[in-house]
Amino acid sequence: xxxVRSASKIYGEGPSRxxxxxxxxxxxxxxNFIAVMGPSGSGKSTLxxxxxxxxxxxxxxxxxxxxxxxGYDENALVEIxxxxxxxxxxxxxxxxxxxxxxxxxxxxxxxxxxxxxxEALAILKRVGLEKRAxxxxxxxxxxxxxxxxxxxxxxxxxxxxxxxxxxxNMDQKTGNEILELFKELNEEGRxxxxxxxxxxxxxxxxxxxxxxxxxxxKRIKKEDSTHG
Amino acid sequence: xxxxxxxAKDILRRKRRVLYAALGVVIGTMTVVGILTxxxxxxxxxxxxxxxxxxxxxxxxxxxxxxMKLGNLSMGTLTVGENYIPEDQLPVIRQxxxxxxxxALKITDEGDIATxxxxxxxxxxxNGISLVVVGVxxxxxxxxxxxxxxxxxxxxxxxxxVIVGAIAADLLKLNVxxxxxxxxxxxxxxxxxxxxxxxxxxxxxxxxxTVQKAFNKENVISSLDIRALCNACPVEMIADxxxxxVPGVRAIAVKQIAKSELGLVEKMNSLMFALAGITLxxxxxxxxxxxxxxxxxxxxxxxxxxxVGASRKQIIKIFIFEAVVIGIIGGVAGYxxxxxxxxxxxxxxxxxxxxxxxxxxxxxxxxxxxTVAVAAAVYPAVKAAEIRVADSFRSV
Numbered sequence: 294x295x296x297v298r299s300a301s302k303i304y305g306e307g308p309s310r311x312x313x314x315x316x317x318x319x320x321x322x323x324x325n326f327i328a329v330m331g332p333s334g335s336g337k338s339t340l341x342x343x344x345x346x347x348x349x350x351x352x353x354x355x356x357x358x359x360x361x362x363x364g365y366d367e368n369a370l371v372e373i374x375x376x377x378x379x380x381x382x383x384x385x386x387x388x389x390x391x392x393x394x395x396x397x398x399x400x401x402x403x404x405x406x407x408x409x410x411x412e413a414l415a416i417l418k419r420v421g422l423e424k425r426a427x428x429x430x431x432x433x434x435x436x437x438x439x440x441x442x443x444x445x446x447x448x449x450x451x452x453x454x455x456x457x458x459x460x461x462n463m464d465q466k467t468g469n470e471i472l473e474l475f476k477e478l479n480e481e482g483r484x485x486x487x488x489x490x491x492x493x494x495x496x497x498x499x500x501x502x503x504x505x506x507x508x509x510x511k512r513i514k515k516e517d518s519t520h521g
Numbered sequence: 522x523x524x525x526x527x528x529a530k531d532i533l534r535r536k537r538r539v540l541y542a543a544l545g546v547v548i549g550t551m552t553v554v555g556i557l558t559x560x561x562x563x564x565x566x567x568x569x570x571x572x573x574x575x576x577x578x579x580x581x582x583x584x585x586x587x588x589m590k591l592g593n594l595s596m597g598t599l600t601v602g603e604n605y606i607p608e609d610q611l612p613v614i615r616q617x618x619x620x621x622x623x624x625a626l627k628i629t630d631e632g633d634i635a636t637x638x639x640x641x642x643x644x645x646x647x648n649g650i651s652l653v654v655v656g657v658x659x660x661x662x663x664x665x666x667x668x669x670x671x672x673x674x675x676x677x678x679x680x681x682x683v684i685v686g687a688i689a690a691d692l693l694k695l696n697v698x699x700x701x702x703x704x705x706x707x708x709x710x711x712x713x714x715x716x717x718x719x720x721x722x723x724x725x726x727x728x729x730x731t732v733q734k735a736f737n738k739e740n741v742i743s744s745l746d747i748r749a750l751c752n753a754c755p756v757e758m759i760a761d762x763x764x765x766x767v768p769g770v771r772a773i774a775v776k777q778i779a780k781s782e783l784g785l786v787e788k789m790n791s792l793m794f795a796l797a798g799i800t801l802x803x804x805x806x807x808x809x810x811x812x813x814x815x816x817x818x819x820x821x822x823x824x825x826x827x828x829v830g831a832s833r834k835q836i837i838k839i840f841i842f843e844a845v846v847i848g849i850i851g852g853v854a855g856y857x858x859x860x861x862x863x864x865x866x867x868x869x870x871x872x873x874x875x876x877x878x879x880x881x882x883x884x885x886x887x888x889x890x891x892t893v894a895v896a897a898a899v900y901p902a903v904k905a906a907e908i909r910v911a912d913s914f915r916s917v
Contacts, residue, residue, distance in 0.1 A: 347910040347911040368832065374828065384914075386914070390533070390534040395527070403832070403835055
């Protein structure tokens with residue numbers, strides 16, 4: 294379980310001072326699926342970044358499984374990225390020089406388990422891309438690249454997946470396919486926090502948080518009946 | 522798959538960038554290898570020239586000239602001492618020379634090291650013309666006088682033969698196969714030397730034993746030349762030691778000219794090394810520069826790697842590994858190009874010198890190149906490791 298308590302994030306100083314997050318509190322129970330919505334500049338991505346330790350908080354706390362991680366140094370954050378929290382980005386962020394399989398393998402390589410190609414291949418199959426394993430990102434469609442990126446998060450079997458507008462670059466059909474994949478992962482018990490600007494996507498989540506000017510302005514918690 | 526394969530793949534994708542980064546090291550290493558190769562060719566040439574100087578030491582009888590005075594009136598000089606060196610001093614002198622060389626070269630093997638060529642000079646008349654006949658040990662003399670060329674006939678190989686200097690042969694109208702008599706002994710002309718430009722041209726050379734017998738000078742010699750094994754041999758020390766330990770002789774080192782010439786080469790080498798060092802430094806900053814821009818270019822990739830679990834150490838490793846690859850490229854290309862450069866300009870520096878590639882410089886080139894590349898990569902690597910994931914994506 295992940296908890297955010299009174300998180301604030303301020304960029305710059307003086308007249309260029311921007312409050313990206315203003316006293317935001319949030320709980321991600323294990324197995325939850327939260328969609329974060331809001332207009333551009335409302336602090337959605339910043340929230341995601343501070344949750345995962347990609348960015349430092351100005352004030353507040355982030356607690357993962359009972360431990361404060363907001364003050365973690367880089368070495369400790371590396372450990373969190375190697376199995377507890379994984380990211381999916383709007384721009385997919387695959388390494389262009391590596392094949393799909395190698396991109397999926399990458400987290401294992403950094404964790405010192407680069408020989409486990411079987412595992413990586415199995416996960417590629419899981420996202421429906423086993424036939425594309427040897428393709429470079431430039432040879433894959435946007436949807437396929439995002440599947441590779443999702444597969445890449447899965448090799449370390451993280452409890453929490455943070456997704457920053459994962460369907461933002463896709464047509465509706467492809468976006469829905471990716472969404473289905475996230476729902477499956479959620480059903481397997483993984484927590485998901487997904488930033489999106491699409492209400493169609495957001496309504497599949499179990500909880501929706503609306504941000505504006507760095508503040509939570511609305512929360513909608515759905516009943517389990519929304520399943521499927 | 523491992524970290525290094527990721528880097529290798531990335532390098533293959535950015536070939537041109539990496540080659541550009543390698544350029545700085547290539548040029549630096551090329552300069553070093555080129556300079557070294559040319560210098561070694563020059564040194565080889567000078568050492569060869571030094572060999573042409575012949576003996577490193579000459580040992581002559583110690584003759585003291587005493588000024589004879591009566592009051593303020595000079596009565597001329599009196600020469601005191603022997604005109605010959607007893608032959609039984611030879612082993613003593615050899616022992617001194619060999620042991621000094623062994624000491625200097627730190628070798629322990631037995632046997633003769635220095636070449637010792639004894640000579641006996643006698644004035645005589647041949648066919649009515651006065652000249653000097655020199656008794657020599659044919660084999661040793663040939664080693665000491667490496668510049669000797671036999672113009673006609675053969676070199677000495679028997680006791681009743683002589684070879685004749687070019688001008689002497691002319692004056693005496695001697696030809697190969699003719700006979701001459703040295704006092705009572707008749708000998709055959711085995712060969713005639715080509716002109717040397719030295720006093721050898723006016724002399725006749727016969728085996729030492731023959732001359733000793735002909736002139737009744739058994740067991741003595743007039744002088745001897747010593748040729749040490751190497752150009753680094755301590756000839757002055759040998760001379761000193763002979764002078765101290767062997768009475769009645771004077772040993773003179775004849776290597777001074779050679780030394781000063783070698784010293785010049787050494788000075789030139791250090792100047793060239795300084796130049797090469799500067800080139801390497803410039804190359805180093807070139808690599809730092811290209812590496813820094815490569816860090817900026819790959820900010821996003823670095824962010825991706827950090828986001829999926831790369832530690833700072835691993836990012837540093839990635840850049841250092843890339844630097845090693847750049848260093849290997851620089852070393853190989855630098856060696857090849859440097860050698861080519863030496864072939865090209867070496868003959869211009871030392872006129873007409875043949876330049877040869879030096880295989881030992883290859884590992885040296887690799888070591889220099891890799892060291893420079895890795896040193897250049899340290900700062901960019903640390904900078905790359907400091908990139909924060911969130912910033913890396915914002916900047917793109």
